[in-house]
Amino acid sequence: MNSFTFEAATDEAAALKAVARSSSSFIAGGTTLVDLWKMGALQPEHVVDINALPYRGVTATPEKLQLGALERMAVAADHPDLARHYPLVAKSLLLAASAQLRNMASLGGNLLQRPRSDTYRRPELRKLPLYPTRNDAIFATGGRVAFPHPSDLAVALTALDASVRLRSPRGERTVELSRFYLAPNDTPERLTSLASDEIIVSIEAPGLPYGRRSTYVKIRDRSSYQFALVSVAAALDVDGGKIRDVRLAAGGVGAKPWRLPQVEAALREKPNTRSSYEAAAKLAGEGAETHAQNAYKVTLLERTIVRALSEIGGLS
Amino acid sequence: MSLPPPGFSESRREFLKQATGLVSLALVPPDLMSKPSSLSELSLDDAAPGTATKPVSGAVDVTLQINGQSHTLALEPRVTLLDALRERLDLPGTKKGCDHGACGACTVLIDGQRVVSCLTLAVMAQGKKITTIEGLAAGDQLHPMQQAFLECDGFQCGYCTAGQIMSAVGCVNENHARDDAEIREFMSGNLCRCGAYPNIRDAIQKAAPVMKGGAA
Numbered sequence: 231m232n233s234f235t236f237e238a239a240t241d242e243a244a245a246l247k248a249v250a251r252s253s254s255s256f257i258a259g260g261t262t263l264v265d266l267w268k269m270g271a272l273q274p275e276h277v278v279d280i281n282a283l284p285y286r287g288v289t290a291t292p293e294k295l296q297l298g299a300l301e302r303m304a305v306a307a308d309h310p311d312l313a314r315h316y317p318l319v320a321k322s323l324l325l326a327a328s329a330q331l332r333n334m335a336s337l338g339g340n341l342l343q344r345p346r347s348d349t350y351r352r353p354e355l356r357k358l359p360l361y362p363t364r365n366d367a368i369f370a371t372g373g374r375v376a377f378p379h380p381s382d383l384a385v386a387l388t389a390l391d392a393s394v395r396l397r398s399p400r401g402e403r404t405v406e407l408s409r410f411y412l413a414p415n416d417t418p419e420r421l422t423s424l425a426s427d428e429i430i431v432s433i434e435a436p437g438l439p440y441g442r443r444s445t446y447v448k449i450r451d452r453s454s455y456q457f458a459l460v461s462v463a464a465a466l467d468v469d470g471g472k473i474r475d476v477r478l479a480a481g482g483v484g485a486k487p488w489r490l491p492q493v494e495a496a497l498r499e500k501p502n503t504r505s506s507y508e509a510a511a512k513l514a515g516e517g518a519e520t521h522a523q524n525a526y527k528v529t530l531l532e533r534t535i536v537r538a539l540s541e542i543g544g545l546s
Numbered sequence: 547m548s549l550p551p552p553g554f555s556e557s558r559r560e561f562l563k564q565a566t567g568l569v570s571l572a573l574v575p576p577d578l579m580s581k582p583s584s585l586s587e588l589s590l591d592d593a594a595p596g597t598a599t600k601p602v603s604g605a606v607d608v609t610l611q612i613n614g615q616s617h618t619l620a621l622e623p624r625v626t627l628l629d630a631l632r633e634r635l636d637l638p639g640t641k642k643g644c645d646h647g648a649c650g651a652c653t654v655l656i657d658g659q660r661v662v663s664c665l666t667l668a669v670m671a672q673g674k675k676i677t678t679i680e681g682l683a684a685g686d687q688l689h690p691m692q693q694a695f696l697e698c699d700g701f702q703c704g705y706c707t708a709g710q711i712m713s714a715v716g717c718v719n720e721n722h723a724r725d726d727a728e729i730r731e732f733m734s735g736n737l738c739r740c741g742a743y744p745n746i747r748d749a750i751q752k753a754a755p756v757m758k759g760g761a762a
Contacts (some may be wrong), residue, residue, distance in 0.1 A: 261647055264626065449605020
């Protein structure tokens with residue numbers, strides 16, 4: 231465990247100046263950084279506490295979703311407006327980690343979680359050839375053995391077309407999550423397009439008026455406090471027995487949060503029935519790259535989509 | 547099994563402390579125990595911009611409010627709250643299990659909220675109210691959660707118990723202990739390898755109304 235120096239930034243300018251130093255790292259909740267520092271996977275020389283920065287607040291209306299990057303998972307999960315207008319987001323938070331970790335972890339940090347693979351977490355294993363496991367991603371792997379992105383929140387936000395607002399000494403930019411996350415075939419060493427001197431200010435999504443009719447279903451090896459084998463974020467707009475619109479994203483399957491546009495397209499304008507769900511879900515595995523140990527995820531994904539849609543579909 | 551000699555009950559912890567003291571000293575990296583150095587050692591200005599800098603490893607003064615008492619310690623910024631409690635403040639009630647935030651044995655309350663002290667840097671806990679298992683009872687009067695764990699047999703080996711109790715207090719205060727299912731879900735961050743879960747759940751059910759000021 232390397233030693234590091236520390237400072238608590240009092241404002242954004244101080245934080246951005248401090249992190250400009252090489253091998254600096256921001257710390258908010260610390261649940262990723264301290265863990266991975268102990269493993270030797272991250273070795274910051276200078277740690278900058280950003281908790282005094284004003285990136286807080288939850289705004290959740292049918293017209294807009296905005297989450298402060300430093301808001302704690304537990305605070306957002308318990309926010310009544312989020313639970314009412316975007317249950318898929320609230321549930322993705324409540325089904326993640328433990329109560330203690332949700333009290334600590336920031337939303338911005340949640341999005342920056344690292345793969346849960348031994349080869350990432352244990353640097354001494356990085357020189358060994360990658361070996362296949364049942365946890366491996368089936369999408370966006372770039373033909374490699376890759377672990378799925380571990381964030382549940384990122385999956386729910388992907389279904390909502392969310393973006394992150396970033397600031398650096400060069401100014402501000404907004405990046406859609408679909409472009410924020412990099413697949414291993416893009417850049418094996420980089421997980422996101424966040425620059426080393428950039429900070430996440432907030433998470434924003436255009437409103438989804440039918441977001442009230444949404445859910446997050448997470449399938450895992452134990453019933454709580456575990457990463458997803460497969461998860462599905464779903465929102466459904468039904469009118470007169472017909473599916474008008476739908477959003478679907480999946481976790482546990484992609485090296486980055488995985489949207490399912492072909493399944494969405496197959497559901498639009500179809501009757502709101504279980505057989506419509508089942509027929510469309512059959513398309514979910516399109517483009518999957520599987521091996522013997524993770525091929526089950528295709529079937530599990532199809533069934534999880536059907537379960538999520540059934541939960542919100544209002545079928546009798 | 548022979549009975550312990552008279553007076554043994556009070557000496558067990560002292561014996562363990564003495565027996566393990568040398569070992570734990572040997573395990574702590576030497577610079578964790580280093581004497582305080584000046585704050586200026588940590589100043590960013592020491593490093594010329596754009597040049598490779600060597601990490602400065604120095605201890606800084608850290609003031610922690612623990613169980614109503616203020617403690618000032620010279621600590622490196624990398625020292626976790628858990629290690630500060632156990633190794634420096636003689637508060638070994640908070641246990642080290644996995645040391646990676648996965649088991650909950652090190653749970654304490656910071657400003658009333660349960661957190662894992664193994665992933666909390668002590669330097670970041672300054673200015674906040676820290677409560678450990680040692681600070682839960684009011685003198686000789688056990689906290690209702692401690693009492694309920696005794697009455698419901700909410701433990702076997704006891705290693706996870708301090709973390710379970712602190713987490714349970716947080717769980718009730720968050721109002722996430724309203725029924726069995728909710729208790730199971732919101733206590734899932736505390737692992738018990740002995741499998742005392744049903745009794746732990748019973749203890750929380752029993753303590754919750756007492757904590758909320760209802761009938762005992």
